[in-house]
Amino acid sequence: MGERARKILGLLQDNAGTLGSSTNRNTSTTKSNSEIEGNNQTELTNEFHLMPFYVPHETKTSGNCEFPNSNTLTELKNVFDGWEYNNDNSENNEEGLNNDSSKSDEDPYATDSDSDYVPEDIVTMEKESDSIEVAQNHNSNSPQKSDIEEVKKSSTKRKRNENIWKRNVAKTLRNSGKSYVNIRNKVVRERKLKKSCSENCRLKCPQKICENMREKIFAQFWKTGDVDRQRDFIARFVDFKEKKRVRVRNSTPSSKDLDKGEPEISNTSDLSSRRRMTYFYHFVSAENKREKVCQTFFLNTLDISHQVVKTVANRLSGVENNNIVISKDQRGKTPCTIRLTDEQKGIAKDHINSFEKIESHYCRKDSAKQYLHSSLNVSKMYRMYCEYCANINKGPIRESAYRAIFKNEFNLGFHIPKKDQCDLCTNFEHCVGKEKEVLEAKVTKHLQNKDVIRTQKELDKQRANSDPNFCVCVFDLQQVLPCPKIEVGPAYYKSKLSTFNLTVFDIGKKQGYCFMWHEVIAARGSCEIGSCILAFLKRKALEDNCTEFSFYADNCAGQNKNKFLYVLLLYAAVTYNLKITLRFMEVGHTQNEGDSMHSVIERCARRIPVYTPAQWYTIARVACIKKPYIVKEMEQKDFFDLKNLLSKTTKNIDKDVLGTQIKWSEVSCVSVDVHHPEEIRVTYKLNEYEGVINIADRARKKLNKLSEYELLQLRKDAIPLKKQKYDSLVYLCNHNSILKEYQEFFINLPHETV
Numbered sequence: 001m002g003e004r005a006r007k008i009l010g011l012l013q014d015n016a017g018t019l020g021s022s023t024n025r026n027t028s029t030t031k032s033n034s035e036i037e038g039n040n041q042t043e044l045t046n047e048f049h050l051m052p053f054y055v056p057h058e059t060k061t062s063g064n065c066e067f068p069n070s071n072t073l074t075e076l077k078n079v080f081d082g083w084e085y086n087n088d089n090s091e092n093n094e095e096g097l098n099n100d101s102s103k104s105d106e107d108p109y110a111t112d113s114d115s116d117y118v119p120e121d122i123v124t125m126e127k128e129s130d131s132i133e134v135a136q137n138h139n140s141n142s143p144q145k146s147d148i149e150e151v152k153k154s155s156t157k158r159k160r161n162e163n164i165w166k167r168n169v170a171k172t173l174r175n176s177g178k179s180y181v182n183i184r185n186k187v188v189r190e191r192k193l194k195k196s197c198s199e200n201c202r203l204k205c206p207q208k209i210c211e212n213m214r215e216k217i218f219a220q221f222w223k224t225g226d227v228d229r230q231r232d233f234i235a236r237f238v239d240f241k242e243k244k245r246v247r248v249r250n251s252t253p254s255s256k257d258l259d260k261g262e263p264e265i266s267n268t269s270d271l272s273s274r275r276r277m278t279y280f281y282h283f284v285s286a287e288n289k290r291e292k293v294c295q296t297f298f299l300n301t302l303d304i305s306h307q308v309v310k311t312v313a314n315r316l317s318g319v320e321n322n323n324i325v326i327s328k329d330q331r332g333k334t335p336c337t338i339r340l341t342d343e344q345k346g347i348a349k350d351h352i353n354s355f356e357k358i359e360s361h362y363c364r365k366d367s368a369k370q371y372l373h374s375s376l377n378v379s380k381m382y383r384m385y386c387e388y389c390a391n392i393n394k395g396p397i398r399e400s401a402y403r404a405i406f407k408n409e410f411n412l413g414f415h416i417p418k419k420d421q422c423d424l425c426t427n428f429e430h431c432v433g434k435e436k437e438v439l440e441a442k443v444t445k446h447l448q449n450k451d452v453i454r455t456q457k458e459l460d461k462q463r464a465n466s467d468p469n470f471c472v473c474v475f476d477l478q479q480v481l482p483c484p485k486i487e488v489g490p491a492y493y494k495s496k497l498s499t500f501n502l503t504v505f506d507i508g509k510k511q512g513y514c515f516m517w518h519e520v521i522a523a524r525g526s527c528e529i530g531s532c533i534l535a536f537l538k539r540k541a542l543e544d545n546c547t548e549f550s551f552y553a554d555n556c557a558g559q560n561k562n563k564f565l566y567v568l569l570l571y572a573a574v575t576y577n578l579k580i581t582l583r584f585m586e587v588g589h590t591q592n593e594g595d596s597m598h599s600v601i602e603r604c605a606r607r608i609p610v611y612t613p614a615q616w617y618t619i620a621r622v623a624c625i626k627k628p629y630i631v632k633e634m635e636q637k638d639f640f641d642l643k644n645l646l647s648k649t650t651k652n653i654d655k656d657v658l659g660t661q662i663k664w665s666e667v668s669c670v671s672v673d674v675h676h677p678e679e680i681r682v683t684y685k686l687n688e689y690e691g692v693i694n695i696a697d698r699a700r701k702k703l704n705k706l707s708e709y710e711l712l713q714l715r716k717d718a719i720p721l722k723k724q725k726y727d728s729l730v731y732l733c734n735h736n737s738i739l740k741e742y743q744e745f746f747i748n749l750p751h752e753t754v
Contacts (some may be wrong), residue, residue, distance in 0.1 A: 076103065091211060125561040134222045175230070177222030177303070192299035193218045197293075205297035213286050214301045221302050231326040234312045238298070239380045277313060288456040344397050348405050351385045357412065369411045376414060378403050422446075422588025449685045450586040451669065453552075457583075457592075460550045464508030471540055471548040474594040475504040475533065477524060477559060478601070482681040488737045494728035497721075497746070499613045500524050501601070502532045503629075505594030506540075512597045514620045517634040518613040520718045520749055527714050529559045530568040535632060541576040548579045554590040561664070563653045564642040566680055567695070570672040571645060574706040581671040586685075600624050611742040649695065653680075656691035677706055718750045726751035 162168050173180035177191030195217060196206050209217075224230060272686040281298035286290045299306060314325050357370040382399045389396040396402075406412065428436065428443045460472040482496040497518055504505065504513040515532035522528045533551075553560040561584060569580045606625040610616055621631045632638075646653070654662055662682060669683035680693040696703055721729075726749065733743040 046568065052739045059166075069399075070281065107419075108592050117416065134441050143300065156423045168643060172225060173332070175227050176225040177631065191218075191222055191303040194303055197297040201294055201297070201585060202310070202420065203292060203294050203297075205293040208291040209283050209287055209293065209297070210286060213283075215282060217301055218303070228326060228328050231312050234309060235316060235326055237282045238309060239282070240310065240313045240316055241278050245252075245279050259732070266645065267588075277389040279309060279313070289684055305435075334488055340397060340401060345405060347389065348385065348397060348402055349395055349409060351388050352381070352406060352410055352412070369413060371413050378406055381406070404681070416740055424588060445686065446588075451588040452591075453583060453585050453668065454685060457552055461507050462537045464730055469543070469545060469547045470508070471506060471546045471551070472508055472552075473504055473506045473536075474552045474593060475502060475560075476554060476592075476598075477502050477529065477556075478598045481562070481613075481616050482610060483518070483613055483616070484732065484738055484742075485605065486737060487609070490737055491732060492734060494732055495722075495725040497613070497725070497729065497749070499616045500528075501598075501616070502529060503594055504533075504536050505592075505597060507593050510622065512594070512629040514601075514629050514631045515634055516613070516617050516620060521636055522639045522719065524559070525720065526562045527558060527642045530565045531714070532634065533565070534568060534572055534640070535634075535638060537572045537576060537578065537580070541578060547577065549581070549582070551582045552592060555581065555584050555587050560584070561662075561667075563650075566647055566653070566672075567646045568642050569670070570677070570680060570695070571649075571709065571711075573672045573674045573707050574677045577674045579673045583669045584667070595622075612745055636715055636718070637713055640711040641714045645709065645714050649706050651703060651708055652695055652697040653693060655693070655697075656682075657697065658691070660691060662691065662693065719752040721749055723752045723754065 067217055070642070112377070170180045172181065179190040180188055182188055196211075196214065221230060221233060225234075279295065281293050281295055282290050283293050283298070283301070295306070299309075312326065350460045355372050355376070357372060379399070382402045385402060386396045395614075424439075424443060424446055428439050431439060457472070462472075464470050464472045474745045478501040481499040481501060484491065484496060491725060497520075499516065499518045500522075502515040505511070506513070506516070513536060515535060517528075537549065540549070555561050565582075569582060572578060573580050601620050601623045605616075605619050610619065617633055617647070619629055620629055623629065656662060663684070666684045666689075667682050668685045671683075672679070673681075678694055678696050681690070682693065683690050729738075729749070732738045733746055738746060
């Protein structure tokens with residue numbers, strides 16, 4: 001058993017009976033919080049407690065979680081014993097990519113030279129989460145797979161398409177008789193049907209083969225586009241025979257004559273003659289009769305030189321060729337004779353695997369590609385590989401071989417994938433001519449605003465490192481987490497219970513917060529998102545004494561960029577004496593430091609089944625080993641009606657104090673301050689406009705003051721499931737796709753009957 005496994009098992013035994021869960025909320029929305037050691041912990045702290053590593057089983061008598069019996073602990077211990085966990089590697093993983101990168105003062109989020117970048121602040125969290133396995137006591141009748149094999153990653157090297165190579169394009173054009181640019185960058189003319197032989201031709205060729213037949217032969221010959229088939233054609237219609245009569249000369253042939261390609265013959269007694277073979281040319285006439293033609297007629301019809309015929313003759317030298325097929329052209333097809341040993345490949349692969357990796361946030365669903373630190377490249381990795389080989393007394397392979405292994409054996413990269421790029425920027429790169437000129441001004445402004453937002457975020461990060469009362473963070477809603485998450489046939493076709501997770505990442509302290517609930521408790525609209533942000537502000541203000549906040553978010557109007565959230569921030573500022581700023585990152589460039597939280601949680605649950613929301617909560621708690629995420633299980637009493645807050649305290653939200661209509665789509669920054677309890681300040685992109693909104697302006701009736709307003713609970717009853725979704729869950733229970741200990745939870749969920 002590894003060190004980490006023993007530690008986790010000890011936590012389970014020490015905290016027996018203290019686990020709590022709130023998944024069974026259809027009849028009650030209360031939960032039993034775990035007790036935290038120490039008498040100085042506040043009630044608010046208990047809501048954010050850290051739980052030990054265990055996916056709890058729910059009892060059939062209550063909504064609470066029951067600690068497993070001794071048999072389950074024994075099975076859990078056996079699973080831990082089977083872990084391939086290297087304690088030495090785990091220590092190295094927590095140190096980051098390497099000692100130099102972990103101690104570097106260079107910020108990986110501010111060094112993107114192009115329009116996109118990948119956050120790397122939490123690289124180690126990715127690797128650590130990959131070592132986690134959650135034990136489950138499976139029913140023997142369950143169709144759940146016992147072993148789930150990890151999908152093998154494809155290589156990062158794109159598939160070679162030799163058809164688009166420059167030399168092969170020229171080769172295809174040449175073999176098709178079309179004009180092309182040769183290796184000397186000179187244009188070679190297109191093949192055309194030339195004039196036939198003269199009227200004085202001894203064989204009377206024009207009378208045997210008409211012009212229409214010549215055109216047909218020419219077209220068919222070059223239509224093949226294959227030099228091998230063209231040579232077969234020549235070999236079929238040209239007879240190569242040794243000459244019968246010898247003309248004796250006093251001199252022997254020169255080396256120049258031999259280099260011209262004249263084939264040798266079996267009878268080498270007459271070397272004084274320059275012509276050593278006789279050629280007989282034929283074509284098929286319109287009457288489908290093989291007709292003998294002269295050399296000029298044959299060559300002009302095909303628009304080829306006599307050297308082409310000589311080449312075919314060389315391949316058929318000394319043989320009667322009536323039924324002979326020319327062998328394929330083997331130029332440029334000589335196989336490589338230098339091979340690496342398995343040991344050499346293994347050393348190179350081990351070295352590449354030793355680098356820390358991070359996967360794409362936006363493409364991880366469709367791609368297994370991972371990314372290395374932005375400061376690395378293959379050349380730098382090869383130099384480090386040479387040092388590695390010197391330390392183990394092994395000879396390094398060549399850099400070209402190392403690069404080939406990196407590209408062909410690994411799905412790694414140093415840049416962001418195309419799908420993560422901005423649509424506007426990608427469209428601009430693909431445009432040409434006037435279309436690109438039209439977009440140029442828009443793209444320039446787009447990139448400038450991206451740089452302004454990131455520069456401001458960098459300044460906020462620097463301030464957060466030195467000012468304990470200032471908090472800079474990013475928040476985003478993770479994609480839906482399904483329950484159950486199982487790999488059985490029927491589950492792929494059935495609706496599942498949705499679990500939501502709003503993540504907030506404190507950039508200054510590098511601490512992640514998860515606010516989690518499922519769809520029976522609440523939806524995922526502006527009221528739910530605002531309630532989670534309010535819970536975060538309350539915790540940071542009361543416990544960490546933060547007085548100023550700087551939030552960064554994407555431009556999702558239904559969740560982040562709406563008037564309900566703006567008024568909620570003003571309410572929080574007045575209630576907790578805060579100054580709050582919310583900035584929206586540029587569309588298409590919203591990658592940030594908090595993105596890895598989602599990836600870490602998903603990777604932790606990649607190889608295990610998840611049946612209930614309580615198990616998702618536990619997975620989120622243990623996903624990050626180095627600095628565990630703080631998870632708050634949201635209840636119905638934690639969600640507030642922000643629409644009522646807006647209607648009771650606000651009259652004006654659309655015009656500034658000068659009467660100018662606010663263009664909310666252009667707003668990039670919203671700020672509120674306790675010293676201005678009735679004002680919301682807005683700023684457009686690139687600071688083109690700054691205005692102040694007085695929320696009490698033009699009010700005909702008396703509004704409630706924010707300082708005196710009491711938030712109302714959003715819902716008092718659970719949200720019933722749609723009948724179709726509930727029937728799907730019951731179907732999975734009846735077919736034992738869901739384990740029996742979890743079936744009662746799904747069956748008791750509130751649902752519609754019609």
